[in-house]
Amino acid sequence: MSLCCIIVEDLQVAANYLIKCCEKSNLVEVKGHFTNVPDALSFVNEHTVDLIFLDVEMPGPSGFELLDQMAFLPKIILTTSKKEYAYDAYEYKVTDFLKKPFSYERFLEAVQKAQSATEFPATGAVASDHIYIKSEGKLIRLANESILYIESMGDYVKFVTADKKYITHNTIKNLEDRVDKATFLKVHRSYIINLHKIEDMRENCLFIQGVEIPVSKAYKSMVISRLNIL
Amino acid sequence: MTHPFANNTYVFNEHINVQYISELYSGDYGIIEETYSDVLAEYPSLLENIDTSFATRNLDGLKRAVHKIKPLFGFTGLTAIQSQCLDFERACEADPSFDSILPLFSILHESFVRAQAIIAEEKARLSIFNSR
Numbered sequence: 001m002s003l004c005c006i007i008v009e010d011l012q013v014a015a016n017y018l019i020k021c022c023e024k025s026n027l028v029e030v031k032g033h034f035t036n037v038p039d040a041l042s043f044v045n046e047h048t049v050d051l052i053f054l055d056v057e058m059p060g061p062s063g064f065e066l067l068d069q070m071a072f073l074p075k076i077i078l079t080t081s082k083k084e085y086a087y088d089a090y091e092y093k094v095t096d097f098l099k100k101p102f103s104y105e106r107f108l109e110a111v112q113k114a115q116s117a118t119e120f121p122a123t124g125a126v127a128s129d130h131i132y133i134k135s136e137g138k139l140i141r142l143a144n145e146s147i148l149y150i151e152s153m154g155d156y157v158k159f160v161t162a163d164k165k166y167i168t169h170n171t172i173k174n175l176e177d178r179v180d181k182a183t184f185l186k187v188h189r190s191y192i193i194n195l196h197k198i199e200d201m202r203e204n205c206l207f208i209q210g211v212e213i214p215v216s217k218a219y220k221s222m223v224i225s226r227l228n229i230l
Numbered sequence: 231m232t233h234p235f236a237n238n239t240y241v242f243n244e245h246i247n248v249q250y251i252s253e254l255y256s257g258d259y260g261i262i263e264e265t266y267s268d269v270l271a272e273y274p275s276l277l278e279n280i281d282t283s284f285a286t287r288n289l290d291g292l293k294r295a296v297h298k299i300k301p302l303f304g305f306t307g308l309t310a311i312q313s314q315c316l317d318f319e320r321a322c323e324a325d326p327s328f329d330s331i332l333p334l335f336s337i338l339h340e341s342f343v344r345a346q347a348i349i350a351e352e353k354a355r356l357s358i359f360n361s362r
Contacts, residue, residue, distance in 0.1 A: 011298065013268040013305055020261060057297065081301045101304040103254050 003028050003115060004155070004169055005051040006043060008066065009079060010035040010058040014100055018053055018079070021107040028111055029155075037061040041069055045137035048169045049074050051095075051114050056080045056088075067092050071138040075114040131179065133159060135166040142166070144183045148197050148208050150175060152190035162209065187215045187223055195226055240359050242307065243348055251307035263360050266353040269302050273346055276302070280342070284335065292331075293322040296338070306349050311341045 005028050009015040015033050022028040031049060034040040036058055044052075054076055056063040063080075067073060076094040078085065079102075089097045095117055096110035130143045142159060151158045152172045159166040176186050186192045187206065197208045201223070205212050215223055240259055242248050255262050276299040283291035296315050303312035318338050321331055 011301060012272050013265065013302055016268045017261075017265060017305065020264070057294070081297070081304070100301040101254055104256060104258075 002026065002155070003050040003075075003111070004031050004048075005029065005053060006031050006040060006049050007033045007053045008035075008037065008040040008058070008063060009033070009053065009055040011055070011100075014055070014079065017101065018107075021104055024104065025108060025111060027108075027115065035059075037063070037066045037069075040066055044070060044074075047137070048134045048167075050169060051075045051077065051111075053077050053079050053098075054094075056082070056085050064088060064092065072134060074134075075117055077110050077114060129180070133166055133168045133170075135159075135168045140166060144180055144194070145196070147184075147194050149194060149211075149213060150179075150184075150192040160211075185219075185223060185226060187213065187219045189216065190214075198227070201227070240356065243352055245310070245348055246307040246352065247309040248307070250304075250309050254305075254307070259356060259360050263353065263356040265305050266349055266356060269306055269349055270346075270353055273299075273302065273349070277342060277346070280339075284339075287328050289322060289326060289328050289331070292335070293319055299342070303345065306345075306352070308345050308348065311345050314338050314341055 005022065007015050007018050007030060009018065012035075015035075019030055019033070022030050028051065031047065032043055034043065037060055040052075051074055052066075054063040054066065056078060057080070063078065067076065076092065077096045077098060078089050078094050079098045079100055081100045083099055086097055095114045098106060098110055129145075130141055131147075132139050132141055134140075142161065146161045148160045148162065150172065151160065153167065155169060155171065156167050157170045157172060157175065159168065172186065172190060172192060175192060179192060183194055183196065184192050185195050191213050193206070193208060193213060199207045199209070201207075201215070204217075204220070205214050206223070207213070242251065251262065255265075276295070279295040280292065280299065283289075283295050296318050300312055300315040300319075303309065303315065315338070318331070318334055321334050325331070
């Protein structure tokens with residue numbers, strides 16, 4: 001899974017070099033480049049990102065002040081020309097610390113660290129009766145019982161509840177193993193549904209609150225086996 | 231004198247740290263040329279910040295402006311000037327008075343002017359090399 005990132009860096013040369021590294025790697029998609037903390041903060045409050053390449057010294061607030069103001073921290077890779085910030089980097093638990101300028105190999109090493117940390121989150125990130133999702137710049141707690149279904153949108157997924165939809169950067173494939181299997185079931189490559197919310201099921205689809213959800217042939221028998229059919 | 235493109239390899243200006251730049255870009259001359267071009271585009275504004283801070287005797291601003299331009303010398307392999315910048319920053323911290331750093335700044339500023347010319351010349355030569 002490629003990571004979506006932003007670059008917060010006021011030195012254009014360094015930002016351009018980072019963009020080239022990201023493009024070359026095919027591991028990171030750059031969603032934006034910001035030259036100051038307030039602009040970056042506005043973006044992360046509205047969008048979900050997996051990773052921030054963050055300079056420390058910029059005009060106005062520093063990179064660390066951005067971290068202080070964020071409700072939820074994605075993976076952070078600090079990019080700075082001062083190794084004196086290494087201690088602060090450790091305190092903020094950043095994923096890696098790149099001293100500018102850095103080689104492409106060193107960049108790859110840092111990205112792979114971020115990727116591993118994203119794919120294998122700390123134990124306890126998912127509880128049995130609820131799930132936390134990153135959306136709208138914060139962590140949102142969704143009770144399993146409130147989720148009707150989860151729909152794929154390419155590199156994003158949509159969590160649909162009775163009164164709201166939440167879009168977050170993830171994939172059905174990744175979620176399949178992480179949601180509570182007693183409640184959720186994958187019924188199609190693009191859908192995971194809440195088994196307790198099925199209203200009716202027909203030949204190749206089922207309905208949840210009036211919404212038609214396709215059921216693949218490959219998953220149909222599994223769905224039927226999970227229904228309490230009299 | 232060795233021909234600049236002898237044996238199909240590029241021969242850098244003598245002031246450029248070839249080993250450093252080879253490791254940084256893994257011999258990708260396309261990226262090196264693009265980066266030199268980016269450096270040249272950003273260089274004047276960063277140098278202007280330095281000159282403005284100097285003209286207004288703003289030592290803290292001068293230190294920050296030198297810190298800001300420093301990575302450009304890393305990106306272009308001018309590692310000796312990168313070290314000069316670091317020495318200047320340390321001198322500012324050790325003795326934070328404007329007059330005491332004047333001799334060091336004078337030498338550093340000469341290096342900045344010389345570096346701009348080297349980078350421009352290198353960018354032009356890289357452009358020819360890459361378009362062969």
